[in-house]
Amino acid sequence: MRIKTVALVLFFSVNLLAQNTVPKVYENNETLTYHELINAYTQLAETSGKAKLIEYGKTDAGFSLHLFVISNYKEFSPKVLRTDNMRIVLINNAIHPGEPAGVEASLQLAAQLLNKDEAISNILKNTVVCIIPAYNIGGMLNRSAYNRANQVGPKECGFRGNARNIDLNRDYIVCQTENAQSFTEIFHKWKPDVFLETHTTDGSDHQYALTLVTTAHQDLPPSLGNYLDSTMRPQLYSMMEKKSDYLMCPYVHVWRKPPDAGFQQFLEIPRYSTGYTSLFNTISFMTENHIFKPFADRVNSTLDFMHCLLEYTNANAKQIAELRTQANNELKKQNDFVLKWKIDSSKYDLIQFKGYEATYPPSRLTGEPLLYYDRTKPFTKKVKYFNHFNPELTVHAPKYYIIPQAWKESIKRLKWNKVDMKRLTEDMVLNLNMYYIDNYETTNKPYNGHYLHSNIKTNLKQMPVQFHKGDYIVPVNGKEKHYIMQVLEPQAPDSYFAWNMFDEILQSREYFSPFVFEERAIHILDTTPGLKEKIEAAIKMDSTLAKNTYRQMRIIYRNSPYFEKTYMRYPVGRIENKMELPVIDEKDFE
Numbered sequence: 274m275r276i277k278t279v280a281l282v283l284f285f286s287v288n289l290l291a292q293n294t295v296p297k298v299y300e301n302n303e304t305l306t307y308h309e310l311i312n313a314y315t316q317l318a319e320t321s322g323k324a325k326l327i328e329y330g331k332t333d334a335g336f337s338l339h340l341f342v343i344s345n346y347k348e349f350s351p352k353v354l355r356t357d358n359m360r361i362v363l364i365n366n367a368i369h370p371g372e373p374a375g376v377e378a379s380l381q382l383a384a385q386l387l388n389k390d391e392a393i394s395n396i397l398k399n400t401v402v403c404i405i406p407a408y409n410i411g412g413m414l415n416r417s418a419y420n421r422a423n424q425v426g427p428k429e430c431g432f433r434g435n436a437r438n439i440d441l442n443r444d445y446i447v448c449q450t451e452n453a454q455s456f457t458e459i460f461h462k463w464k465p466d467v468f469l470e471t472h473t474t475d476g477s478d479h480q481y482a483l484t485l486v487t488t489a490h491q492d493l494p495p496s497l498g499n500y501l502d503s504t505m506r507p508q509l510y511s512m513m514e515k516k517s518d519y520l521m522c523p524y525v526h527v528w529r530k531p532p533d534a535g536f537q538q539f540l541e542i543p544r545y546s547t548g549y550t551s552l553f554n555t556i557s558f559m560t561e562n563h564i565f566k567p568f569a570d571r572v573n574s575t576l577d578f579m580h581c582l583l584e585y586t587n588a589n590a591k592q593i594a595e596l597r598t599q600a601n602n603e604l605k606k607q608n609d610f611v612l613k614w615k616i617d618s619s620k621y622d623l624i625q626f627k628g629y630e631a632t633y634p635p636s637r638l639t640g641e642p643l644l645y646y647d648r649t650k651p652f653t654k655k656v657k658y659f660n661h662f663n664p665e666l667t668v669h670a671p672k673y674y675i676i677p678q679a680w681k682e683s684i685k686r687l688k689w690n691k692v693d694m695k696r697l698t699e700d701m702v703l704n705l706n707m708y709y710i711d712n713y714e715t716t717n718k719p720y721n722g723h724y725l726h727s728n729i730k731t732n733l734k735q736m737p738v739q740f741h742k743g744d745y746i747v748p749v750n751g752k753e754k755h756y757i758m759q760v761l762e763p764q765a766p767d768s769y770f771a772w773n774m775f776d777e778i779l780q781s782r783e784y785f786s787p788f789v790f791e792e793r794a795i796h797i798l799d800t801t802p803g804l805k806e807k808i809e810a811a812i813k814m815d816s817t818l819a820k821n822t823y824r825q826m827r828i829i830y831r832n833s834p835y836f837e838k839t840y841m842r843y844p845v846g847r848i849e850n851k852m853e854l855p856v857i858d859e860k861d862f863e
């Protein structure tokens with residue numbers, strides 16, 4: 274790390290007299306293996322006394338997920354630490370093990386924090402640092418010199434997919450991996466105030482070793498969102514400018530075009546880490562190192578940012594706590610939720626951008642122009658940064674959702690996310706609002722192991738529905754409200770419906786045989802007001818219907834009481850108003 278002043282050397286650097294030393298293999302363009310990494314953390318925990326390596330649940334590779342906790346007061350209970358008004362910072366590494374800068378930086382950070390350097394350990398006065406050394410253990414074990422085609426070192430690294438080839442940075446809502454289930458447990462046990470996940474990215478060339486995704490502030494309750502946007506984020510940038518030799522800019526979100534034409538803020542939806550963690554009012558960031566910078570620079574720039582983030586959190590511990598409490602209260606009172614945003618391409622900020630001139634020489638393969646960057650021609654100029662978004666889908670929160678107990682996959686995930694649910698103590702018919710799925714699109718190839726739905730259109734119908742003892746009532750009034758809305762409103766981009774947890778409703782189960790149905794069909798046609806007109810209108814749209822007996826019968830069948838009401842009906846009901854319901858807590862339910 275190259276630091277500008279002597280004072281900062283004292284602040285940032287490892288104390289040479291310290292007892293805790295860890296390997297610095299990144300200086301030789303290498304990264305530790307999984308076992309070397311866990312050994313290093315085990316030794317740190319054993320020698321320091323102020324740290325603990327805790328094993329949580331399993332990962333798909335069979336190994337437990339580790340959490341390394343650094344606590345100045347040797348207190349390791351999250352409950353006690355929160356009571357003691359400590360801020361909790363959670364750092365997640367190696368979600369993509371081919372991007373290990375954060376793995377190395379976190380280990381150095383841990384060693385520095387545990388050394389007896391007063392300036393550094395001051396950071397721990399009001400802050401507890403929790404590090405997941407390696408989230409994607411399976412990917413880390415799948416090590417090769419060929420896992421990253423364009424990356425400048427390390428010589429060998431892990432692979433993006435986990436033991437089941439799942440991209441864990443799309444799995445925060447579905448939690449189909451044991452890795453994600455164990456992360457969810459850690460997240461809700463520790464309830465971090467601040468979250469950081471470390472990555473490395475390509476897409477374009479520029480001068481920055483480090484780029485930063487700051488969670489979309491408009492998705493947070495106003496007090497916390499405004500604070501992040503107008504105070505914390507700008508201050509982190511200015512701290513980096515003062516204290517680090519490495520440049521940092523917003524994540525350069527472009528693909529196959531040069532960034533000087535302008536680029537937009539990366540908007541994370543809940544399947545991504547920061548999109549998920551911010552649903553619970555955790556202030557969230559992703560570092561995205563630049564793939565073309567030397568590995569040691571990527572490690573050191575990430576380490577510098579970690580120091581800035583911790584120093585800031587420690588210095589502003591009281592304010593962050595107050596704002597998060599305020600945000601939770603705002604969330605409880607919030608009635609309308611934006612579940613999808615779209616970019617406002619008419620608005621942008623101008624940012625000073627340090628890039629390289631783009632050139633388009635002919636490809637040696639095809640002779641066609643190919644985008645290159647000329648590193649002999651660096652520039653600094655103002656570039657349009659599109660970071661304004663408008664609501665695309667806003668939904669009013671009901672007072673409760675009701676989920677029939679049969680839909681276990683969604684109920685399980687709500688429980689993992691500590692959503693407080695009650696259970697009906699008796700069978701009852703409720704007159705409530707139910708969604709029908711009018712339209713949806715489905716990927717024609719698997720996406721992270723799922724045939725994900727998108728562009729979901731619904732209509733809401735009020736109707737009586739039979740529910741049974743044991744069905745789940747989900748009150749929409751706590752600080753989990755935003756999470757509940759994002760997963761239970763079917764149109765949301767990462768709803769449980771979108772992720773195939775309700776696909777059974779998309780197929781009808783009953784049908785009719787035309788040769789016995791005709792007489793009944795004619796009777797239905799004669800006695801159902803408006804049905805004849807409906808068929809006539811359909812014939813006007815498609816004349817072949819006039820001579821198609823089966824299709825005419827199908828229209829009649831679908832408009833008759835014989836047609837199943839549950840076809841295309843999303844089974845989770847919306848209870849719009851507060852009401853007395855016969856319910857008890859899950860723990861008391863027999």
Ligand SMILES: [Zn+2]
Pocket residue numbers: 369372471472473
């Ligand atoms: Zn990544």
